[in-house]
Amino acid sequence: MSEGSEKRVIIIGAGISGLSAGCYLRMNGYGVTIFELHDKPGGLCTSWNRKGYTIDGCIHWLVGAAPGSPFYRIWRELGAIQNREIVFYDAFARYELPDGRAINFYVDPDRLEEEFKRIGPEDAEVIEELTGAIRKLTSWKQRDDDILTPPEHRGLFAKVGGFFRMLPLMGAFKPFYKLSQGEYAQRYKNPHLRAALSEIFPPRLTALGLPLTLAGMHAGNTGYPVGGSLDFARAIAERCTDLGGEIAYNSRVVEVLIENDTAIGVRLEDGSEHRADYVIGAADAHSTFFELLDGRYITEAQKRYFEELPIFEPLVFVGLGVRDTFADIPPLTDGIIFTPSRPLRVGGRNFEQLHVAIENFDPTLAPEGATTIKTMFYGDYGWWLEKAKDKPAYRQAKEEIALEVVQRLEERFPGISSKVEMTDVATPLTFKRYTNNWRGSMEGWLMTPEAMNMGMPKTLPGLKNFRLIGQWVNPGGGLPPAGSDGRHVAMILCKRDGKRFHAEEPAG
Ligand SMILES: Cc1cc2nc3c(=O)[nH]c(=O)nc-3n(C[C@H](O)[C@H](O)[C@H](O)COP(=O)(O)OP(=O)(O)OC[C@H]3O[C@@H](n4cnc5c(N)ncnc54)[C@H](O)[C@@H]3O)c2cc1C
Known part of the structure; x- marks a missing residue:
């Protein structure tokens, strides 16, 4: 726990919301420890390396790219976009018709x-x-x-x-x-x-x-920050530690400690106990409610969310490293959508169309002369859980998907199969393992017309000194509410403790 502070805060999870809270709380003199189960920051906002390629697992578009906009200010305060080139898209996607025409979503x-x-x-x-x-x-x-x-x-x-x-x-x-x-x-x-x-x-x-x-x-307020998602998350983690915050990786929280209906700390998987004046839950809400809090304090309404509200389904995420620059393909957020001659079978589901994101607009993701491309499919969590009971069958299912994807891409990009240098398939279980999100969800609650007007509570009735932040208390999820929630929770604690809230950009 960082020294010289008046009150101490434990944050569960070093995703963007937890990191943001850590930064703003440090700016206001709180002692901060973030416990993160993974060995790196970012949560869902992440990337991974394979054979010299970086597969970006998150940011397609970042809101807050325009100077003067409020989210721009938040990303600057968090040190996330300083000195970072932003790519602006002319089109969101290009939907190609079987007759050779295309519909560009300019x-x-x-x-x-x-x-x-x-x-x-x-x-x-x-x-x-x-x-x-x-x-x-x-x-x-x-x-x-x-x-x-x-x-x-x-x-x-x-x-x-x-x-x-x-x-x-x-x-x-x-x-x-x-x-x-x-x-x-x-x-x-x-x-x-x-x-x-x-x-x-x-x-x-x-x-x-x-x-x-x-x-x-x-x-011009939404673009892609060159360097990708893990780079973006690491910048915020660095800002937090520069401010004196502590981030403990490989540290899974298994229990929120409570005395007299007040959160007083957490217990980790290794049995160690850590005390604080406040605990902030910035991790998956389902496990926070039903495991870390053992179902206590949760309202009937909150329980019903998990029975009734649709979530962003988890992904089967295929990354490919291709020795080609795709020079004729402009930056597209969601890439090219086309219909191959046969549907793809992915994780027990049929897909008529393939979305291919060609990330040639970020040279940091691939060796010179090559490009990382990715295709994503909404996955059936239950199907993958069942498949994973048989490890060889699970591995084979992943290999078959990569093979099928390359085969279908060959129809759209003749010759591509001979240029593929790397394939990588992440399943809904991969997302669950590395981020602990409920059913491997990619973004929490789906922003349906009904969910749009739901103000989700960020506290639990009867439990003092505990607050929730992040995608599971902001229907629609995404990076912007993760960033702003961290700021908000610091303002709320400051007000409560009679402090004047203060935020600033890093020097330099
Ligand atoms: C493929 C993909 C594309 C996306 N594209 C975009 C995009 O273009 N723009 C956008 O705005 N958003 C996008 N998102 C969504 C965005 O990434 C998330 O909504 C956001 O990162 C959520 O941040 P969070 O901090 O709320 O949660 P998380 O990222 O889930 O962070 C929670 C953290 O808590 C940790 N944790 C969980 N349980 C425990 C425990 N018991 N103990 C310790 N640590 C724990 C996890 O490991 C994780 O690091 C995308 C997501 C995906 C998957």
């Missing part, structure tokens, strides 16, 4: 409108609704207070102000607000547009995801 609404109308002129009205919403959302600026300050600290005045600031956007939101992506796609008469819109995002995700994402990119 981030510029004018280009997107032209592209969609070229494919489906009969859908002009609904296309204009989409591009109109993107234009409106592009010009919308998030106010610092709405992001930098915890909702608990926003007075009635600020909340009413926030409501009125949202009013001009209501018209833009209306066609999307109540619909899922799958329902929204059905509004298109053109079968190609309908198919592309059904494929681009999970069908149960809120339809608002598309205009919001494209608008963020068009506004």
Whole structure:
């Protein structure tokens, strides 16, 4: 535990939310120890190396790339994006049709409108609704207070102000607000547009995801930080330790210690006990509730989340190292989506389409003249659990997937099989093993139209000095709420302890 501080805080998990909390708490004089089960920081925000290639396991797009935006300020305070080149995408994805045409999901609404109308002129009205919403959302600026300050600290005045600031956007939101992506796609008469819109995002995700994402990119506030995810996480971990925080790796927490309905510390797997004035849960919520807290203090509503709310499904994640620069492929967030001649069988499921992210825009991920590419499939956690009971069969399933992917890629990129130098397959169980996320989920609760308005509690009734942060208490998950939650929890503890909250960027 770092010295010279007034109060001590234990944080469970060195994902982005735990690291962010560690940084802001240190900036405010708290002693900080983060216990992390893995041997590196980042949690889901990670990358791994194979045969000279880096497979980036997370960031496709980072919100907060535009100077002046509130998330930019958070990433700067955390030392995460200083001196880091940001790649801005012209298009989110390119959906290729079997007849050789393509639908580019341009981030510029004018280009997107032209592209969609070229494919489906009969859908002009609904296309204009989409591009109109993107234009409106592009010009919308998030106010610092709405992001930098915890909702608990926003007075009635600020909340009413926030409501009125949202009013001009209501018209833009209306066609999307109540619909899922799958329902929204059905509004298109053109079968190609309908198919592309059904494929681009999970069908149960809120339809608002598309205009919001494209608008963020068009506004220059969303991009890809060169160096990738682990580099990004390591920068924040370094910021935390530079500030005097302690990060204990290979340290799995197995119990939150409680006395008189107050969290007083944690017990680790090795049996050691560690005491603190506050405990912050920045790890998977399911194991925090049902293992570390043994089911105590949890409300019926919180229990129901795990029975009723859909999660971002876990991934089967295939990384390939290819000796090619793919010079004709521009930066695309989600890559190229195409339909091979036969569907792929991955983990007991059929996939008609393949999403291929070609990361030639980040030279740090591959040797010169080569590129890391990846394809992802939503996986069935139960299927993989069953398969893993037979280790050779599990390994074989992984090998077959890599083989099938390369075979299908050969149809789109003739000659690619002879250039593949590395293949790597991670399954939902891999994500569970390294991050402990419930059922291997890639991002916590899915942002459905219903979940969008859910304010999830970050405390447990009756349990003092314990708070939750991160993707499992922010439906939709992602890096932005992980970053802001760390700031918020530090502000909340400061207020409680009568301290004036302070945040700053690292010197230099
Ligand atoms: C493939 C993929 C792509 C993604 N793309 C994007 C993107 O482009 N943009 C974006 O914003 N977000 C993206 N995300 C989501 C984003 O990575 C997560 O939402 C975010 O990193 C979650 O951070 P967190 O700190 O809340 O949780 P986590 O990252 O899950 O961190 C929790 C940490 O707690 C540790 N832990 C768990 N249990 C214990 C225990 N008992 N004891 C000690 N430590 C424990 C874990 O090891 C982990 O390090 C992506 C995720 C994936 C998987």
